[in-house]
Amino acid sequence: MLGERIRTLRKQRKMTLEALAGERLTKGMLSQIENNKAKPSMESLEYIAERLGVEITELLGTISYVELRKVLEKAERIYEEFRIYFKHSEETIQQSNKLIALIEPYIPNLNESYESARLLEIYSRSLFCLNREEWKLYCDKAALIYDLLNLTANRADIAIFRGITFFLEHRYQEALQYYLEERKHIETTHIKIDPMTQVNMDYYTAAIYSALGDIKATSEAVEKALEYSKKEKLYYKTDDIYKLATVVSLLVKEEEKFHYYLKKLKQYGEFVEDKIFEELCDVLYAEYLLHVKEEYQEAMSIIDQYLTFDENNQKVTGDNWNMLQKGKVMYYVKEYKKALNILKTIYVPKHINHPVDLAIYYTKDTFIALCYKELHNINKALEHAKISYDCFLPLPDSIFKTLCIETYENMRLI
Template sequence: MQTLGERIRTLRKQQKMTLEALAGTELTKGMLSLIENNKAKPSMESLQYIANQLNVEVSELLEEVSGHELREVLEKAEILFNTNYDVLSDEYEQLIHLVEPYLPKLGQGYESARLLEMYSRCKHQAHKKDWEEPLNQAAEIYEKLNITARRAKIGIVRTAVKFQEHKYQEALNILQEERADLEKKGIWMDPVSRLDFDYVETALYYAIGDHESALKLMDQAIEYSKENKTFYHLDDLYRIAAAHAMMSRDEEKIEYYLKKIEAYGVFADDIDAERFSFFVKTHYLNSYKKQYEEADKLFKTYNLEKDKLFTHYFLLERGKTFYGLKQFEEAIEQLEQVVIQDVINHPIDLSIFYEKDAYLALCYTAIGQTEKAKAFAQKALDLIKEMPDTPYKTFIQETYKQIVTD
C-alpha cells in the first residue's frame, strides 16, 4: 500500500503534471520532491493546497488506500474472481492474498464492499474459516449505498452455502427469509435480482421434491423475464423445464424446451446450450427409452470438445450407451473416468451421476465379477439414500435389489 508521498506522486503522474506544475506558487519543486519521497511531511495548509492542485479531496491523500489504488485492486480481483470454471486453478487463493492486506483500510464505498464480498466468497470456496464477517460487512455497505442488485446477491450467496452442504430445506428457508427481509427494508427488487431469486427458489423446490411449487414459480419467472425483456436466467429456467419434462416422459415438452434452449444458444453464442441439448437427447435415449443404438448414432454425429463440466456428463452417457450395446469393457472404461465436479450440488444432478456406480455394477455382473458388482451396487445405494425420489433413485434401488439380494 502506498505512502502519502507515493499517493501524491501517483496522482500527479496520472494527471501528467510536472513537479513544477504541482508546486505552483505555494511550494518549491525541491520541497515537493522531498514530500513525494517521504523525506518531509507537509503541513495541513500545504496538503490542502496539493489536494486542490490535484483536484481531489484531502481525505483521498490521507487515506492509506487511495480511491485509485482501490479501483486498481478491484479490477485485478474481478478478473481473478470471474475466471472461467474450465480454466480455474488457484485464482481464489490469489484473490485472498491480493485483498487481505487492504482489509484493515477499507472504507464504506462500493469498491470496499465488492472486495469484501469477493474475499468472503473465495475464502468459503477455499474452505477457510472466518468468511462470514466480511460478507456481512459487504451487505451493510450495499444497504447503506442502496445498491440493491449486489445486496440481493448476498442473499443468494448465503443460500448457496447451505446448498453446497446439501442442506436443501435450510437453503430454501434462508432464501425466503432473505427475500422477505429485503422486501421489508424496501430494497426489493430490480428485475435481474428478482429473477435471480426466482431461479434459485425454483431449483430448491425441485431439490426438496416440491415439483408443484417449482413448476408454478418457474412458469411465473419465464413470463416475467419475457415481459421485462431481460431474458435473464431464461436459458437456466428452460433447462429446468426440460429436465422436468424428461423425468415426466413428456416428449412434446422435451422437444419444445430443447428448441428454446438451442435458439437461445444461437442468440447468445452460448456453446453450453448446445452441450446441454446434446446431453438431454442422449440421456433420454439411454435412461428413459433404452434406445442405445440411437444414442450411439447420435454420439457419432457430435464433436465432443473437452470441457471441464460437460465432459463428465458425456462420459457417463457414453458408458451407458456401451452398456446397452453389451460392450461392457468399453462401458467400464468410460464410466471409470467420470468425476463429479465440485460445482455439482443439485440432488437431481447428483442422482444422475450416482447412476454411474449402478451401471458399473451391471457391467461387472455381465462379465462375471460378482464381488465388484455388489460393491458398486452398494456404493450407489448408499449415495442415493438421502436424495429425493426420482427415476434415478428408483433405478439404483432396483439395480441393487437385482444384484445383491436376488
C-alpha cells in the first residue's frame, strides 16, 4: 500500500520522519500517511516524491509510460528474434524464461494501456512455451485491454493464437468453434475492422475449415478473402490464400479448381518476381502428377530440377518436400531400394501443425510400407503402414488418407 511504500523508500534513504516532512508537512501527518490512516493530497504526494527523489508513479505503485515503453521495447526485441509461438526447443525455452524474468516484476502494476496489453500478450506466449497453464489468464487479460482500446488487429491476433493452440492437439472442431465465437465477438464489439485484419480473419477461417475437410466452407472463405482483397486493392496474404486453395483442391481431387488456383499462384509469383513461388508451383504440380494423373516420368523431370546428385557418393540431396517426392516417384518407377533410402531421411518439420500440410508428410510411411512390401519384408511393411494409419486417423479425408487406409488394409490381409 501507499503508506508502506513511502516508509520503505524513506528508510532506504536513511531519512527520519522530520527530514522527510520538511517544511510543508508535520511529523504527525506523515506518520498517519505511512500507517495508511490518512490519504495525502496530490500536492502532498508530489512533495513527498520530490523529497524522496522518485517519480510519483513509484509511490502510487504504477509504472511511468517511459519506463513501460522501455520494458516493452526490450521485450519486443527478444520476442521478435525468436518469435515464440509453438516452438519448444531449448533456445526458445531459454528466451521464454528471459522474457518472463523481464516482464513479471511489472505484471501487478500494469494499467489499461497498449504497452500493458502487449506485455501481457508476450508474457502469456512465453508461459505457453513453457507449458504453464496460467498462460490463458494473461492472454485473456491482454484481449480485454485490446477490446477496451478497440485495437482490432491485436485482438484478432490473440483469437488466431488461441485457435491454433487447439490445432496442436488435433482438436480441430474445438478450434473452429472457438475461433468463430471470437470472430463474432470482434465483429460485433469493435467499431471498425481494418482491411488487413479482415483478410487475416477470412484466411484463418478458411484454414480451420480446411482442417476439418469442409471444402465448401473453405472455398467460400477463400473466395470471400480474395474478393475483399481485390476490392481493397490489398495483396496481404494473397499467396497464403492461393496456396491453401491449391493444396485443398489437390487433396480432394478437384482438378478444375486445382488448375485455376495453381495458375493464380503462378501469376502472383510473377507479379512479386519471387523465384520461391516458381518452385512451390512446380512442387504442387508434381504432387498432382504423382497422385492424380500418375505421370511419373514428367513428375520426376520437375522434381530433379530442385535436387542435387553427388556422383562420387551416389547420393541425392535437396529440400525435405522435394526429397519426399523423389522417394515416391522412385517407388512408382520400381526403384524400391533407392526409394527406401530417400524416404527414411524424410521428417515432419516441427513448425507444421495444419492437417493439410501434415497429410503430405504422413505419406512417407505409407510409401515406406509399399517399398517393403515389394521387397518382401512384410513385417516392416505392416509396421510402417500402421504408423501412417495412426497418423492419418484424426485427419480429414483426402487422396493421401485414402491411399494410406487402402495400403494398411491390404497389408493386414497378406
